Amino acid sequence: MNTAVSYENELLLKTVQSFLEAEIYPHEEEVDRAGEVPLELGHQIEQRSKEVGLFASNLPEHVGGGGLNYTAMSVVEREYGKTSHALHSWIARPTELLLACEGDQIARYLDPCVTGEKRELFALTEPEAGSDVMGMKTNARRDGDDWILNGSKHFISGPIMPDFAIVFAATGIDETPRGPRKRVTAFLVDVGLPGFDCSEGHKCVSYRGYKTFQLSFNNVRLGPDQILGEEGRGLELSGKWLGMGRIWVGATCCGKAERILEMGTDWAANRKQFGKPIGSFQATGFRLADAAIGLRTADLLVADAVKRADEGRMEDMDAAMVKVYCSEMLNKVADDTVQIFGGMGLMEELPIQRLWRDSRLERIWDGTSEIQRHIITRAILRPLGA
Ligand SMILES: Cc1cc2nc3c(=O)[nH]c(=O)nc-3n(C[C@H](O)[C@H](O)[C@H](O)COP(=O)(O)OP(=O)(O)OC[C@H]3O[C@@H](n4cnc5c(N)ncnc54)[C@H](O)[C@@H]3O)c2cc1C
Structure with a gap:
């Protein structure tokens, strides 16, 4: 820089x-x-x-x-x-x-x-297809020039009831060297269209007040101009954005870990037991040291990934490494800090329990830690034909 x-x-x-x-x-x-x-x-x-x-x-x-x-x-x-x-x-x-x-879609x-006049949702996950994106059942079939959309999505999140959703649906099957594969297309679907129901769904204990929506599509008729990008290219379209989303998760995890570490440090320096600040006991002090090492490493990973992204050479594996490392670092820091706080760490009066609860989601959304490790493993092994 x-x-x-x-x-x-x-x-x-x-x-x-x-x-x-x-x-x-x-x-x-x-x-x-x-x-x-x-x-x-x-x-x-x-x-x-x-x-x-x-x-x-x-x-x-x-x-x-x-x-x-x-x-x-x-x-x-x-x-x-x-x-x-x-x-x-x-x-x-x-x-x-x-x-x-493109065209009228821009306006x-x-x-x-x-400008903030409209809000969108990104709707990929389904009740029976979370990590297994290709297991999606939501589908759209042609009817003349139109498409008829059926299926459902859940855990689709946003701050407020949206105006439209970018919905991923199977529009056929492609034959590929690795066997048959669903063709996935992204559609722009307006809330209020006949057959489209969008309602508030499960309530998450992380980030209370952030909403998840459940979407259901019952023969929703969509014109050809409701396709975002090209038909059958939905996953390629979402790929780069999903990658950057994982890097933003990494960056947010670093910010949250820094805030938590400051709280833990302050508590360790001021809470006294056996006549001494608890930070002077190695078991507590080393937790702070490990948190500082983890945070610095995570920050470096994010800095490296965004540099690659700015230079147009970011790979899926780079984003996956950031996501898994930063979110797991944050969860370790949050859990260790609750331990440093002792009983007070779990009391509603202090914010540490809220940050600990919020942290937990980061290992799950935007692709779980296991799926990120799968992406990294695939990038390592695939060049060897394994
Ligand atoms: C608050 C919140 C907001 C969200 N917002 C959105 C959104 O806006 N849009 C959207 O599309 N989605 C959203 N999601 C969905 C999120 O991306 C999924 O929850 C996540 O991808 C995991 O899917 P799942 O919950 O169905 O878990 P599952 O896929 O059922 O996984 C359960 C467990 O099995 C493991 N597992 C599954 N497959 C494998 C495998 N092959 N190898 C090893 N382990 C495996 C997982 O890692 C996990 O530990 C949101 C989720 C939450 C909780």
């Missing part, structure tokens, strides 16, 4: 920090307790983030976004990671998949997501 970029990112960091201090941190506890972000608060965060230029900062300037490169976005996401997804997701980072919009879907 050269000095000029560092300086810019330093200013960016200060902007994000003061925004979070003013607009987000004061609401964390109440939102967690209520399990809900009041709509007025959500819209206030949205509006104020537009005023400081953080809204849609991930999208290029030519579509009206903030034009931050991946390195700068990692600075932003790391800071967001210190707080709850339920709150910072109101500062929209619309999916880059929308850059595949209907991309532009309003950049």
Whole structure:
């Protein structure tokens, strides 16, 4: 990173920090307790983030976004990671998949997501097809020029009821050298279309107030202009975005681990037992040392991955390594810190239990740790034909 970029990112960091201090941190506890972000608060965060230029900062300037490169976005996401997804997701980072919009789709879907008039969902996971994406049952069949969509999705998350969903559906079978494979197509599906039901689903104990939706499609008729990108190329389209999503998970895990480590350090220095600060007992002090090592390593992994992404040479394996390492580092730091706090670590009065609960999701969404290890193993073995 050269000095000029560092300086810019330093200013960016200060902007994000003061925004979070003013607009987000004061609401964390109440939102967690209520399990809900009041709509007025959500819209206030949205509006104020537009005023400081953080809204849609991930999208290029030519579509009206903030034009931050991946390195700068990692600075932003790391800071967001210190707080709850339920709150910072109101500062929209619309999916880059929308850059595949063409013709009328730009005015209907991309532009309003950049301005905040519309919200989208990314709908891949199904009740019976989570890690096994190709097990998806949601399908669309041709009817003249139209498509008829059937099936269901769950765990599809967002801060608020969306305006439309990017829905992945099987549109046929391709013969490949590895055998038959589902053709997957991405569709833009408006909430309110006949046969499309979108309702709030399960409530997650991580990031209370961040919503999951369940989607069901019963003979939903879609025009040919509802396809995002090309027919049959849905997974290729989502691939790059999924990869970057895993890096953002990594960056947010680093931010959260830093905040937790600060809390643990403070407690270890001030809580006394046997007449001494508990940090002076090696069993406690070494937990802090291991956390500091893990955090620095994770930060370096993220920095390396975003550099690769900015240079256009990021591979699936790079993103998978970031996701698995950073999320597991965070969970170890969070669990060790609860241990350092002793009984108080689990009491509602202190935020550590909330951060510990929030941390747990990071090893699951955007592909579990096991699936990330599978991606890495495949990248190692496939060149050998294994
Ligand atoms: C709060 C929340 C928000 C989410 N938001 C979205 C969203 O917006 N859009 C979306 O599409 N999805 C979303 N998801 C879904 C998420 O990506 C999935 O939960 C995740 O991919 C795991 O799928 P699953 O829950 O069905 O678990 P399963 O696939 O049933 O896995 C259960 C366990 O089996 C293991 N396992 C499965 N297969 C293998 C294997 N081959 N080898 C080794 N172990 C294996 C898994 O690692 C895991 O430990 C969200 C999930 C949550 C909880």
